[in-house]
Amino acid sequence: MIPKKKSNSSDPKDYRPISLTSNLAKISEKLMGLKLKEFLKMNKIIIKQQSGFRECRQTKDNICFITQKTIEQFNRGKKVCAIFFDIASAFDKVWHNGLLYKLIKINTPSFIICWIKNFLENRTFRIKTGDYISEANPISAGVPQGAALSPILFSIFINDIPIWHKKNNDYSLLFADDLIFMNCFKKNGNAQNHINKYLRMLEKWLATWRLIMAPHKCNYIIFSKFHGDESSKLHLELFKTKLEINNSPTFLGIRFDKALTFKNQIDYLQDSCVNRLNFLKIVSKRSYGLSLKTLNQLYVTLIRSILEYSAILYPVVSNTSFKRLNISFIITMRMIRKKTKTINFIFILEKT
Numbered sequence: 001m002i003p004k005k006k007s008n009s010s011d012p013k014d015y016r017p018i019s020l021t022s023n024l025a026k027i028s029e030k031l032m033g034l035k036l037k038e039f040l041k042m043n044k045i046i047i048k049q050q051s052g053f054r055e056c057r058q059t060k061d062n063i064c065f066i067t068q069k070t071i072e073q074f075n076r077g078k079k080v081c082a083i084f085f086d087i088a089s090a091f092d093k094v095w096h097n098g099l100l101y102k103l104i105k106i107n108t109p110s111f112i113i114c115w116i117k118n119f120l121e122n123r124t125f126r127i128k129t130g131d132y133i134s135e136a137n138p139i140s141a142g143v144p145q146g147a148a149l150s151p152i153l154f155s156i157f158i159n160d161i162p163i164w165h166k167k168n169n170d171y172s173l174l175f176a177d178d179l180i181f182m183n184c185f186k187k188n189g190n191a192q193n194h195i196n197k198y199l200r201m202l203e204k205w206l207a208t209w210r211l212i213m214a215p216h217k218c219n220y221i222i223f224s225k226f227h228g229d230e231s232s233k234l235h236l237e238l239f240k241t242k243l244e245i246n247n248s249p250t251f252l253g254i255r256f257d258k259a260l261t262f263k264n265q266i267d268y269l270q271d272s273c274v275n276r277l278n279f280l281k282i283v284s285k286r287s288y289g290l291s292l293k294t295l296n297q298l299y300v301t302l303i304r305s306i307l308e309y310s311a312i313l314y315p316v317v318s319n320t321s322f323k324r325l326n327i328s329f330i331i332t333m334r335m336i337r338k339k340t341k342t343i344n345f346i347f348i349l350e351k352t
Helices: 023-042 059-075 096-105 110-120 150-157 188-208 263-283 292-309 311-316 319-337 345-351
Strands: 079-085 170-175 178-185 219-223
Touching: 023 110, 023 150, 059 079, 059 170, 059 178, 059 219, 059 311, 079 188, 096 110, 096 150, 178 188, 263 292, 263 319, 292 311, 292 319
Parallel strands: none
Antiparallel strands: 079 178, 079 219, 170 178
16 A cells, blocks of 8 residues: 555545556557657647646746736736646546547547557456455556556546636646636626636536546635735635635645745745755764765755746745845855855855
8 A cells, every 4th residue: 555645544545556567568558658649749639738748848837827927917907816626536537438539539540549448448456455465356447557658648538628718818727637727807706707607617527527526625816916905705616615715825836825926935945945954964064974076966956956946936036035045055055065154155156
């Protein structure tokens, strides 16, 4: 049993089913995946709003898009309602016959469809707890987690999810199964009716393709440049469950706030840097005998990696917030290189 998080939960939903296949099967999957990717790319099948599992696309594309469009609407005197959706066990709920139907609908070569059909059918699973192993049970839905071909198949299955895209009005974005819908508005009443109409379409699509949304995990935020604006609360329902407003949501590893100052993200980065600095402070002592190259590698792995992921946000954060991060960088460089506080920081940065 492999837990999603480090826990000893007795709830089966807290564990992740991983498919262990032979090396020959993995090679076969990758070869078929190359053929399928080539077909999808040549025919421009995957929608442009999908950034997951694609070449030259990454989470930063979606983060940059959200930031840019929200700031544009601020300049127009508008607010932006962003809804973050959570599809429950998305990979495990893929309907096999529905996936095959969609492969046929996009005119996938027949040999690929036949191969995928055989790949998905007659699969079984067992559960091992301690010394006990359960009997084999059939798998009637889902794409195998851990399989090389699964991300591509899931992208095809979710490719026709309702996407609204109208300049300065509606935007939708996907990263794998992470969906966000943005509506730009001035009046709450119009926005509420408009967004609920989209939610009804989304409900219909989910019901048709046998996917389940977790309404209690879905939430929304109202981006507004007007500080202290508490009037922007909408009554939004998904499967008769009211969506809750969340003024500090996390999406693709970035922590947002109402005014889009990214203060929550800067606080998170600073706390993370402090924790990692404490570790570097210990191992950088001469008694450990670590070389400068090793210390630099530890810095790159532990600190610079998290700073670089958020680097796309730095142009829009305040100077005060940016200086807070710079302080962490300066302290780290002085500590690693055993320099005094009077050392020229620009020299250290260039040498690094």
